[in-house]
Amino acid sequence: MALFLSGSAATAQLEVSSSVPGARRIELPAEGAGSVSEVAVSPGLSTMLLFDSELQREAIELEGRQRFSLVDVGQATLRLVPSASAIPGERFKLVVRFRDGAAPVTAVFLLKVHPAKAEATIEVYREQRTIETYQQEVRDARAEVSRCKEELTRLTAEHRAPGGLTGILANGGLDPHGVSGQVLTRTVAKTAANELAAPFVKSYRSSKLAAVDVWVDVKTGTLPWTAEGATLKGRSGEALKILKVWQSEPILPGTRGRVIVEAEAPAAAVQGPFSLKLWEADGPRSITLGNVTFP
Numbered sequence: 001m002a003l004f005l006s007g008s009a010a011t012a013q014l015e016v017s018s019s020v021p022g023a024r025r026i027e028l029p030a031e032g033a034g035s036v037s038e039v040a041v042s043p044g045l046s047t048m049l050l051f052d053s054e055l056q057r058e059a060i061e062l063e064g065r066q067r068f069s070l071v072d073v074g075q076a077t078l079r080l081v082p083s084a085s086a087i088p089g090e091r092f093k094l095v096v097r098f099r100d101g102a103a104p105v106t107a108v109f110l111l112k113v114h115p116a117k118a119e120a121t122i123e124v125y126r127e128q129r130t131i132e133t134y135q136q137e138v139r140d141a142r143a144e145v146s147r148c149k150e151e152l153t154r155l156t157a158e159h160r161a162p163g164g165l166t167g168i169l170a171n172g173g174l175d176p177h178g179v180s181g182q183v184l185t186r187t188v189a190k191t192a193a194n195e196l197a198a199p200f201v202k203s204y205r206s207s208k209l210a211a212v213d214v215w216v217d218v219k220t221g222t223l224p225w226t227a228e229g230a231t232l233k234g235r236s237g238e239a240l241k242i243l244k245v246w247q248s249e250p251i252l253p254g255t256r257g258r259v260i261v262e263a264e265a266p267a268a269a270v271q272g273p274f275s276l277k278l279w280e281a282d283g284p285r286s287i288t289l290g291n292v293t294f295p
Contacts (some may be wrong), residue, residue, distance in 0.1 A: 002152050023121035028104050038110045039094075045118035046070075049078045049109075050127050056284045080111070087114040088284040090131040102126070115233050115279040115286040179206045180295030186289055189290035195222040201255075205294040209241065210265035212238040212276050212292060213258065220254035228281035232274050232292070240265050240274070270294045 012202040026037055035234035041047050057073045060079075065071060067090070070081035078096065094109040107124060184201040192198060200215040212232070216223045227247050232240045253259030259278060272293035 003106045006198060023123050024119060025125065026121040027125045028107055035111050036108045038112055039122065040114045040117055040156050041080060041082050041111050041117045042114045042116060042118035043082045043085075044069075045081065045085050045120075047080045047111075047118050047122070049080075049096075049122045049124055051076045051078075051096070051098075051107075052123075053102075056097040056099050060128070061093070063092040063094070064090070065190065067092065082113060086113045088113050088279065088286065089282060089285075095177075098126070102250040109290070115284070116229070116277045127284075140253050161262050179204055181205075182295050184212075184289075184292060187291055187293075191288040191290070195219040195284035196225060196285055196287055198289060199288060201292075203292060203294050205265065205270060208264070208266060209243070209262060210294050211260055211262045211291070214278070214287070215256055215258055215275075216251055216278075216287065217249045217256050218253050223283075224250040224252050224281075224284060225257075225277045225280055226250045229279055231277050232261065232263050233277075234272065234274050245278070265294070 003171075028035075039047065054076055055073065057075070060071075060073050060078070062068070062071060064086075065081055067086045068080055069083040070079060072079040080094075090113045092111040094111055094226070097103060097108050097111075098107075104126065109295065131229075181202060181204040184203055185199070185202075188198075188201050190198050195218060196220075197217040198214050199217055202213040202214065204211045216225065217226075227245050228241055230245045232242060234240075236278075243264055244260075246260045246262070249257070258271045259274060261278070273290070274292040276289040276292050277286060278288075
């Protein structure tokens with residue numbers, strides 16, 4: 001069975017619900033010659049593609065193969081792990097060929113390097129869907145509807161509540177201890193692109209939320225920088241749910257700007273330390289802060 005892929009399809013390959021929760025499913029129509037699907041990969045993270053047909057293992061074509069620390073081709077599987085030399089924003093063309101000669105003969109993917117996120121599992125099908133896959137699609141759709149309802153309920157409750165400190169109290173965001181904060185500038189381990197620096201870092205925690213306040217310097221003579229996304233992961237790999245990444249405006253070259261990352265974090269979930277990673281959209285520059293703790 002073909003599995004594995006998260007990312008957005010570029011052109012004509014048909015994407016539907018997968019038979020494995022959390023996996024992206026792609027169906028290859030017989031007339032889909034020339035179609036390409038985009039797949040997100042990331043240095044050090046594994047992406048697995050599972051196919052419903054046997055592959056020509058010796059006929060796999062991968063641009064920039066030297067940028068991958070692992071290219072493991074099985075009978076009907078392909079596992080990819082980019083190396084640290086893969087630069088965020090780079091794209092590599094991947095072509096696989098099927099052994100049975102039936103249409104479509106090949107499948108083409110565009111591997112896009114992301115600084116922190118990779119599609120873990122992708123299913124690739126060339127055959128007619130079974131009743132089981134339709135049943136799984138219904139289950140996935142129901143789960144998505146339920147998630148959307150929960151999100152709508154949360155947003156509705158936020159808009160009904162007053163703003164400012166009154167709103168935080170009304171939503172139960174504060175306990176008698178209020179909001180605790182601490183300066184992390186000296187204790188965090190910082191890794192950033194040569195064009196970026198994070199000179200000041202603070203963290204805050206309330207009864208339900210946690211936030212990291214980062215001041216970012218952008219080197220003169222480079223491009224403006226805007227944080228597009230963030231992850232906040234603990235030592236064992238568990239990740240806090242990111243609620244928002246706030247930045248008032250792009251940080252211009254030669255200036256300093258503020259980025260605030262807010263996460264959902266009940267008291268039991270903020271036993272650090274954590275690693276915070278910030279990245280820009282469609283660009284290679286990122287910032288990683290290790291040893292992030294909360295009061």
